[in-house]
Amino acid sequence: MIRRRIENELVYLISESPAVALLGPRQVGKTTMAIDIGNTRPSVYLDLESEADRAKLSEPELYLASHSDKLVILDEVHRLPNLFQVLRGLIDRNRRAGRRVGQFLLLGSASIDLLKQSGETLAGRIAYLEMQPVDGLEVSPDNLDTLWLRGGFPDSLLASSDRASMRWRQDFIRSYLERDIPLLGPRIPAETLRRFWTMLAHHQSGLLNAAEFARSLGVDGKTVASYLDLLVDLLLVRRLEPWHANVGKRLVKSPKVYVRDSGIAHALLGLASAEQLLGHPIVGSSWEGFVIETLIAASPDGTVANFYRTAAGAEIDLLLTPPGQKPWAIEIKRSLTPKLEKGFHLACDDLQPQKRIVIYPGREPFPLPNEVTVMPISAAGRLLLDQ
Missing domain, CATH: 1.10.10.10 (Winged helix-like DNA-binding domain superfamily/Winged helix DNA-binding domain)
Incomplete structure (x- = not known):
């Protein structure tokens, strides 16, 4: 197991922002890190490449609102680009209810659609973090x-x-x-x-x-x-x-x-x-x-x-x-x-x-x-x- 330097920064951003987008190529370790962080707090993980998990979001507002007290981790979020409009409303509703940070962690393979959608609908509500492959300071x-x-x-x-x-x-x-x-x-x-x-x-x-x-x-x-x-x-x-x-x-x-x-x-x-x-x-x-x-x-x-x-x-x-x-x-x-x-x-x-x-x-x-x-x-x- 290689401890990634970026993990501390990701934990910090989750504590400071309603939503965080962790972007990086496939197989770079985003999911492993997100699940590790999710295990330290109340959370729910959805892999949007899974038919079963996508089915849970057939009524996304109802499902996500029922988990408003948890960190919701959405993996491969570019698979449901229409979700961003729903997330904006939920983030604003949670803010009014007093929960201002740590609502959503979005994982994506840095698709153009992901950047465009989140830029249009989550402006001021999302922080971005890029995860690169292991670098020369993370090994002996x-x-x-x-x-x-x-x-x-x-x-x-x-x-x-x-x-x-x-x-x-x-x-x-x-x-x-x-x-x-x-x-x-x-x-x-x-x-x-x-x-x-x-x-x-x-x-x-x-x-x-x-x-x-x-x-x-x-x-x-x-x-x-x-x-x-x-x-x-x-x-x-x-x-x-x-x-x-x-x-x-x-x-x-x-x-x-x-x-x-x-x-x-x-x-x-x-x-x-x-x-x-x-x-x-x-x-x-x-x-x-x-x-x-x-x-x-x-x-x-x-x-x-x-x-x-x-x-x-x-x-x-x-x-x-x-x-x-x-x-x-x-x-x-x-x-x-x-x-x-x-x-x-x-x-x-x-x-x-x-x-x-x-x-x-x-x-x-x-x-x-x-x-x-x-x-x-x-x-x-x-x-x-x-x-």
Whole structure:
């Protein structure tokens, strides 16, 4: 059992808000966490993919009103989008009766419909929390390479072998493409979307070139944009936007794209073992994406994540700007003896960041010239958690 850092935040939000939406990809552990929390208080759990549980909500207002003294957990809530209008009325009625918080916990696979519906009808009544796969701060340093190879989905990470983990991820990808995405978004041919997802894995950490993807898929640029939007909304792909402040430089304007879970990226590329991964050209980009996901997950609420690149070659892999602070410049190296290129120093001269950090796969922090600190991912994550 892996204790998730996000659990304390979820408990806090339930104590502060009438409704909380816990969003994240399937199989990331949302249901397990919700049931654990439900066991600590009066609660009722409904899985809306179950015919029996959906039948209980044939008259949703009557059923939910009869449980107004409990935390009602609604799993896969996107299956009943018309429910949100009912929830609004019940929340307001409970508020007038003096029960202002801890009424509903909504679990969803981050569908566009879920975000749209809850945004329209529960504005001011709902808090959102995103649950990501297990990250590099939630395992011991000895297990970090296993987490990087297998990814952070619990069933993949805790599988009995690399082979079993790979099989789980292949089945996950197949079921997402053939069953889940058609339920959550527009109808897209599963094979086309799989090719696009695989192209993104090959392109890990690269600048988005929609025209190139469109030519490869035989579709137009707008279609590629819609495919990417869908995978981003489902929290399967990250679109890292470029830094856009006016620094008097010609800045790169295209975003960088990452398959968010490293294990899914490796499964799309057929990399089942550490030996295969370390011998593949994607190894550095995969490590970069893995580190970025961990550091963003550790960042305080309101932190803005970007990268920085100018036409002249100044570049920083990750800029994290916590609320009220100057950006942190973070360079990511898959080497025990990391060497910084001139472009990083030029970029720091442009931005004058608050911290200059190099992440490497070693265990001990050490300083470099020009106020740069080399540190493992765990040390950088703890710095961010303390903000």
